[in-house]
Amino acid sequence: MKLGRGIEGLYALALFALPGSVRRADGGAILETFRDQLADPEVSRPRVVARAFLRLPGLILREWLDRVLGGPAHMNQPGGARVTMGRGERMGSMFRLVRHALRGLRKAPTFSVASVVLIALGVGASVAVFTIVNGVLLRPLPYPAAERLTFLSNGSHGGQVLERIPNIDAFESWTTTSGSSVNLTRNDGDPLRLLRVETTPAFFQLFGARPQLGRVLSEADRGNLSIAVLTHDSWSSVWNADPDIVGRTIRIDGEPIEVVGVLDSSFRPPERLMGRTVAYFRPMNWDNPNFDEPGYHAHQVVARLKPGITLEVANQQIDQMEIEIAEALPDYYRNGPRDWPLVDLRSETVGDVRSGLVLLLGAVGLLLLVACANVAHLFMARGLSRGREMAIRRAMGARSTNLVGQLATESLLVGAIGGGLGLLLAQGTLRLFQEATVNLPRAQAITLDMRVVAVAALLSAGTALLFGLVPALRALGQDVQDGLRGSGRGITGGRRTRALRSGLVVAEVALSVVLVAGAGLLMRSFMHVNGREPGVDPEGAWVIPLNISGTDNAEDFRQRMGALTEAVAGIPGVGSAAYGMEMPFQFIGGDGCCWGSGVWPEGADRETTTPINVRMHPYSVDYFETVGTAIVAGRTWSRAEALAGGEAPVVISEELAIRLHGSAAEAVGEPVDVMDGARIVGVASPTLHYGLDQPHEYAVYLPTEVLPWGISIGSIALRSDRSDDDLAAAIRQAIWSVEPDLPIPSIRPLGLMIDASSAPRRMGGLLISTFGGVALLLAAAGLYGTLLYTVGQRRRELGIRMALGAARGHIQRGVVREGLLLAGFGVVLGGSFAWWAGRFLESFIIGVSTTDLVSLLGASGTLLATAAAAAWLPAWRAGRTDPLETLKAE
C-alpha cells in the first residue's frame, strides 16, 4: 500500500514534465486511471508500472513537439507519416526525422534506456555539483559593487579600531556590526531567543538593504537604542508578516523597543558578519563603556574600497593604523602591533569550503568521464551493429545526407532526453542538498541558472553527437557490398574499434581506481577521527546552552548561572551539574569562540620569544565530574580555595603540563602566568574540546569564582541516568522555576554533539564513496560489454578452435585473462595517478598518509575483483560456443 503511494507520487511528479495545457486538461484523469490500474488485483503491478514509466518520456516529448509544431489534431494517424496541413515543409521533415528517430530508439530499448540513464546520471551529478560550486565560489555576493567589499579579518575589533577607521582614506564607505542574542517576551508562548545586530546607517547602503515597510536606520537615530528594523525572515516567521508592525512596540529583554521598518525579502544578511539568522537591526551603541578597554573586541568591520584602490594600498593604510594603536597603548601591545589584514569579503565568506568544493568538482568530473566512456561504448556497439541496416538503406537509394540526419537526430534525442532527466535529477539533488546542509556558507545562493543549464545542454548533446555519430558515420562510410555481405568479416572497422574500446575500458578502470582510492582515503580518515578519544564521557551527559541576556559583570553571571545550575542539580536522578561559558563540543571548528591567553614557559625570555597560546575555560567546581574528564595528577580546586583570593587555583591540560614542565606530576603545585597569577592544582586528561577532527588545544581550566568579567552566554552540563523525555521536561521546569522568562533553545546529549563534530567528514566520505561506487559499476559494465562484444565477434574463430579440439576451460581462461589484462593496465595507470593525486586530499585527511597503501591496494583489489566478475559471464558464453552452430551460420 505504502509502496503504491510512493509510485503514484512519483508518477504524479513525472507528469509535471508535460506541457501545462495537457496537464491541466488530463493530468488528474491520467493519475486517476493509473491509480485504478495499480489497485486492480488482476494485473501484474511491476509490468504496469514499468510500462507507464517507460512510455512517459516519449509521450512527454511528443506532447511538447505538438505544442511547438502544431497539435496532433492536424494529423490523421498517430502512427502515420501524414503530417502536413499547410505546415512548413521543413517543420514537417524535422518532425518526421524525430519520429523516425524515436521509432529507431524504441526498437533498441536496452540501448536507449541505458544511454539515457548514463547521460542523465552524468549530467545530473555534474550539473548539481557545478551549480553548488558556482553558487558558493564563483557568483559575486548579492550586494552593490560587491567586488569592492572588504573585511577586516583576524577576529573582532574594539573602540581603538572603530575610532580610527573613518581616517582610512582608501575606504569609500564603511560600517561595523556586532551581534548579540536577546530574549523576546511574547504574550502567547514561551520566550524566544533572537539575534540582534547593532550597526550604522551605512550598513543598509553598503549591502543594498531596502525597506519593504517603514524605513531603515538613519543618522538621526544615533544614540537611540530602542528602535528596531526587522529582517523579512523574522517579520514573517516571528510576527506572522503583520502588516501593521511598523510603529508597534515589542519587548526585548524586558525593554520596550519600537519597530520602525521591515527590510524587503531580497536582502541576504552578510553571513561572515552575522550568520543568516539575524532577526533585527538597531543603531550602534557608541557610548559602550567597553570601547575604552583595549581587550574588548566584539565588532566586525566591513568597508567598500574607493574605485581603483587596490587591497594592497588599503592594507598599507591599515598597517599604519595598527602601528598607531600599538603606540597609543604600549602596555597592552607589548609584543608589537597586531595584524588585521584587510581581505576580500567573498573569499572570507567562502573560507575553507573552497578546497572541499573543488575536490567535489574534480570527483564528479571523473565520474562524468567514466559515464561518457560508457555512452561511447554503447553507441559504438550500436553503430557497428547498424552497419548492415545502413548498407541496405543506401542500396535502396537513401541519400546519405538523410541517413546522417537521422543518426544525428537519434543521438541528439538521446542526449536531449538524458540531459532533461539529468536536469531534473540535479534539481532534486540540489533541493535535498539545500535542506541537508545548514553549514555551507552561501547555500542560499545556490540555484540552477541558465548558464548552467546551457552548459548541461551542450554537455549532453556533445557527448551524444561525438560518440553517437562518429562510429555510425564510420559504419556508413563502408563499402555497401561489404556491409551487405554479413555480420562476421563484413565489419572492417573491427580491429581499430576493438583497440578504441579497450582503450576506453582501461581509462574507465583507471578513473575508477582514482575515485575509489580517494574514497578509501576519506573513509579511513573519517574512521580515524571517529576513533579518537574525546576526553569526556558522553554517556548520560547533557548540555543546555543558555543566553542570560542583560548580564555584564562577573558577579551577575555567577549568581544567575549558579542559581540555575543548583536548580538543575536538584532534579531527582541528576548526579551532578556544572556551568561555564561554554561546554566541550559546543563550538566546533575552533575559531568561533572563546577566550585565549598567552603563557610563557618558565624562564623564557619574554622579549624574544612568543608565548604559548592557551584556551581559558572558566567552569564551576563540579565540571570535571559532570563531563567525565579525568584528573591525571593533583586534584580539582575546592570552592573555598577559589573564593580565597590571591593566586587562582587552576587545572591545566596534560599536554600543557608536559610542554611547560615535562610531565603531569611535575606541573602540580607550579605557578602559571595567567590572569593576575595562578597556581596549578591539578592536571586533566586531554580533551578534543573543539571537535573530534580538531587538534588538542592547550587548556587552562579556572574557577568561575575568579572570572574578572561576565558575559551573557552560559552553558549548563549535567549527568544523569534518567531517560530523555522526562528529563528534558524536568530540566525546563527547574530552570523556569528560577527564571520564568529564560528561553531554553535546546537540551542536547553530549554524545550527539560529539557526533555532529565529525558529521561533515562522514558526509564528504559518503559522497565520494557513492561516486566511487557508481564509477566502479560503470567500469564493470564497460568491461563486461566490451568482452561480450569481442566474444560475439570472435564466435567463428572460437567455434573453429573448439571444433579443432580446444578445451572449453582454455578458451574461458583466455577471455578472463583478456579482461584482467585490460583491468590491470587500468589499475596500474589509475594507481599511479591516485598515488600522485593523493596530495590534493592532504587538507581533508587526518591520521592517514596521502599515499596510504591500504586505500590504494584496496581500490586496486576491488577493481580487479570486479573486473574478474565482469569477465566471467562473457567467458562462460565463449566456452559455450557451439562449433556446429557457428560454422553453419557461414
Next chain:
Amino acid sequence: MDPVDHLPLAPRDLLILAVLAEGPSHGYGLIKAVEKRSESGVLLDPANLYRVLRRMRGLGWIAEAEASGDRRRVHRITPEGRALLAAELGRLERLLGQARPALAGGRDA
C-alpha cells in the same frame, strides 16, 4: 470531413471506438477492455491513452459524457464516431471477403 478520409483506422483507435460503441467508459475501463479485445496485443498506459482520447475528441469521434454519481471522467462515442466505426468495419469486411477466397485457393509459399 467524410469519414472515409480517416480510413484505415489505427488498430488502437478502432478498438477504442468499438469499446465505446457498447457504452460509455472511464479511463481504466477502456484500458482493460482494449487489452482484452486485442488479446493483450494493444497495451495502453494512462498518459498515452489520454493523448489518444484528446485527439479523438478533437476530431469529434468521441465526447465526454455526464458522469453519473461517479467523479471519474467518462467518454462516450458520438454519432460521427459511430459512422466512422461502421465505415471502417465495412472496409474490413470487404477486405476479408476478398482475402478469404484467395487464401483458401492459394498455396503455401
